[in-house]
Amino acid sequence: MSPRNILLAFAFCIITASSALAESEKAYSPGPDDVLMISVWKEEALTREVVVRPDGKISFPLIGDVDVQGRTIGELRDEIQAKMDEFSPGAPVSIMITKVNSPKVFVVGKVVRPGVYLMTERMTVVQALALSGGVTPFAAADDIIVLREARGKTQTLPFDYDAVAKGKYLEQNIYLNRGDTIVVP
Numbered sequence: 459m460s461p462r463n464i465l466l467a468f469a470f471c472i473i474t475a476s477s478a479l480a481e482s483e484k485a486y487s488p489g490p491d492d493v494l495m496i497s498v499w500k501e502e503a504l505t506r507e508v509v510v511r512p513d514g515k516i517s518f519p520l521i522g523d524v525d526v527q528g529r530t531i532g533e534l535r536d537e538i539q540a541k542m543d544e545f546s547p548g549a550p551v552s553i554m555i556t557k558v559n560s561p562k563v564f565v566v567g568k569v570v571r572p573g574v575y576l577m578t579e580r581m582t583v584v585q586a587l588a589l590s591g592g593v594t595p596f597a598a599a600d601d602i603i604v605l606r607e608a609r610g611k612t613q614t615l616p617f618d619y620d621a622v623a624k625g626k627y628l629e630q631n632i633y634l635n636r637g638d639t640i641v642v643p
Contacts, residue, residue, distance in 0.1 A: 488526045488534070489560030489636055490514060498542055499550045507556060520545050531555065563634045565590040567642035568597035582631045583617050586640055593619060598643040604632070605639040 488494060490512045497505035508516040514527030521541040526534050531553050539551040561577040563586050570591025575581075583604060593599045599619040606613045617640070621627045634640075 485530070486555065487528055487530055488555065491559035492555060493557035493559070494526075495554045495556045496538065497552050498546055499552075501546055501549060504542075504546070510560065561636040563637070564639040565642070566639060568594045569642050570594060577634065577636070581634050583634065583640060584619075584622060584631050586634060587619065587642075590640075593642055601643055603641050604634070605641060606635060607637060 488510050490510050492510045493507055494510070494516065495505075495507050496516075496518060504519055506519075508518060510516055510526055515523045515525050517523050518538065521538065524534070524538060524541075529537075535551055535553045538553070542549065542551055558578070559576065562574050563577055563581065564574055565586055566572050569587065570593075572590060575586060575589050583602075587593065587602075593602075600621065602617040602619055604615040604617055606615060615630075615632065617630050618627055622631050
């Protein structure tokens with residue numbers, strides 16, 4: 459491979475990695491129990507892990523509480539950067555997610571292992587039911603519901619496991635959101 463081609467391949471890898479990082483900053487919004495590592499360049503006293511509290515906020519020295527709920531890592535970094543400029547002008551702020559603990563779903567009712575399940579990636583209703591060991595023989599598998607909070611109101615989304623298992627009404631096998639509850643009567 460020629461030096462020019464090696465350079466082009468290297469540049470492509472850098473651009474691809476930068477794009478992936480930018481997309482991850484756009485895609486993920488920290489939630490309660492997530493752990494973030496925040497650092498201010500050349501300020502060791504301002505490098506620390508913070509846990510997102512149940513109210514969706516973090517506390518950071520000098521700037522106090524910052525609301526992270528519903529915000530991407532990039533948006534959060536920009537806000538902290540702006541607030542830190544008062545104390546350490548021009549010092550770049552970086553934020554890394556060190557532990558993802560917030561995207562949880564709840565499976566309750568007549569399943570083998572009811573409980574709270576961490577969503578390490580996008581998850582459908584069928585996948586969550588599989589994690590819980592599946593429905594028990596006495597479950598009303600055709601009458602399952604997904605409870606979802608949206609704008610302060612609870613939505614009820616029907617799910618007919620028997621039909622989906624037969625390949626029907628597959629649109630009911632929705633992707634779950636953080637905090638969804640699957641109820642298996």
